[in-house]
Amino acid sequence: MSALAHEVPLAWYLLLSAALFALGVVGFLVKRNLITVFMSIELMLNAVNLSFVTFAYQWHAVKGQIFVFFVMMVAAAESAVGLAIIIAVFRARATLAVDRIDLMKL
Amino acid sequence: MAERALAPKAIVVYLPTGRCVEHRLQPTDAAAPKNGELMHLILFLIFAGLCLAGAINLLLQSHPINSALSLIVVMSSLAVLYLLLGAEFLAIAQIIVYAGAIMVLFVFVVMLLNAGREDRTMGSRAAKLIGFPAVAVLMALLATVIVRIQGLGAAQLGAGLAAAQTAVETAAGAQDTSNLAQLSQVLFHELLLPFEVTSVLILIAILGAVVLARKTEGDEPAVERTAAK
Numbered sequence: 062m063s064a065l066a067h068e069v070p071l072a073w074y075l076l077l078s079a080a081l082f083a084l085g086v087v088g089f090l091v092k093r094n095l096i097t098v099f100m101s102i103e104l105m106l107n108a109v110n111l112s113f114v115t116f117a118y119q120w121h122a123v124k125g126q127i128f129v130f131f132v133m134m135v136a137a138a139e140s141a142v143g144l145a146i147i148i149a150v151f152r153a154r155a156t157l158a159v160d161r162i163d164l165m166k167l
Numbered sequence: 168m169a170e171r172a173l174a175p176k177a178i179v180v181y182l183p184t185g186r187c188v189e190h191r192l193q194p195t196d197a198a199a200p201k202n203g204e205l206m207h208l209i210l211f212l213i214f215a216g217l218c219l220a221g222a223i224n225l226l227l228q229s230h231p232i233n234s235a236l237s238l239i240v241v242m243s244s245l246a247v248l249y250l251l252l253g254a255e256f257l258a259i260a261q262i263i264v265y266a267g268a269i270m271v272l273f274v275f276v277v278m279l280l281n282a283g284r285e286d287r288t289m290g291s292r293a294a295k296l297i298g299f300p301a302v303a304v305l306m307a308l309l310a311t312v313i314v315r316i317q318g319l320g321a322a323q324l325g326a327g328l329a330a331a332q333t334a335v336e337t338a339a340g341a342q343d344t345s346n347l348a349q350l351s352q353v354l355f356h357e358l359l360l361p362f363e364v365t366s367v368l369i370l371i372a373i374l375g376a377v378v379l380a381r382k383t384e385g386d387e388p389a390v391e392r393t394a395a396k
Contacts, residue, residue: 069211072317074248077215079309081241083302084222090298094285096231096277100238103269104222107245110261118252123349126254127358133257133264134365138372140269144276145379151280152382158286 074115081108095147095157099140106136210251214244231282235273242266256347 085108088101110129117125147157154162221240228234242265249258354362 069208069251070317072313073211073215074252075313075317076310077218077248079306079313080219081222082309083306084219084226086302086305087299088222088226090302091226092234092285094231094234094282096273096280096282097225097234097285100225100231100234100273103265104225104238104241107242107265110257111245111248114249114252114254114257117254123346123353126257126346126350127354129254129257130260130354131361131365133260134369137264137269138369140272141372141376142379144272145376147276148280148380157280157282 071115071119075112078108078112078115081105081111093158093160095150095159095162096144098159099143099147103136103140106132207251210247214247214251217241217244218248229284231277231285232274235270235277238273239266239270242270253346256350 082105085101085105088104089098092098092101110132113125113129113132117123117129150162151157156162218241221237221244224237225234225241228237242261246258246261246266249255249261
């Protein structure tokens, strides 16, 4: 690990993370498909994970990486439940367009 | 003399900042960047570019399956970036959990629901008026904060923060164990309870997913409608 002497400024990683997060927000706003909106949320989670790993590197703190590990686990659970909800919504509405899914009740 | 003055400047273009970088630069001031560093820079540029390209492609594609595939590109390149940051375990976990399991789930659902092209409305008026400026402001704010804290180097860090960082660096240099050993030490000793609670969470999530996605009587017509469409 120390063989890879770090000479890329860590700010670049953080800027990449910020850019990915902003792209995720844009996707959340722009996309009209329920599954793609959900994918944008995953993109935002990944962006935050990148900055966690960057700070873990900067501070030599392994707990930052453990945070990422837990975020991954929770994201796995979240995507399983979320996709099940999407399937249930699709069964009830027969559509995936978020414009037409605007009521909580049937 | 002119060349000696030029050579450090060329380094400074690539690493304008960062206090650990300056730290390491002082002993070998006039030396050219080493091979590994250049490799690191090239790898970073390639995979950061892939990341951004994948994320932009996710937005531009209208078919969900294309978006899912570009998200896989983003996640795999993020795994390489984790490797560059010395997080080997997370890189592998990223590929297995995210690019593997979660994205397979996404692709599976896209195929199961036979999701077609989305009808493009390019956002509502509220999204245009408020959303996009808000995103631009968010991005600018994040970039400003990052450059202010990271980019301008040690002078901008508070004195206590800088001292803490040097202390941490010397401590990490002293005990140079493998990252994976440290990670498992913390994960399975200090944070054993949260780790086990996570397994319960995942079990509950699996049960919830099964209950939610289970076919109930009475909603057959909706499925029939889509099949006809």
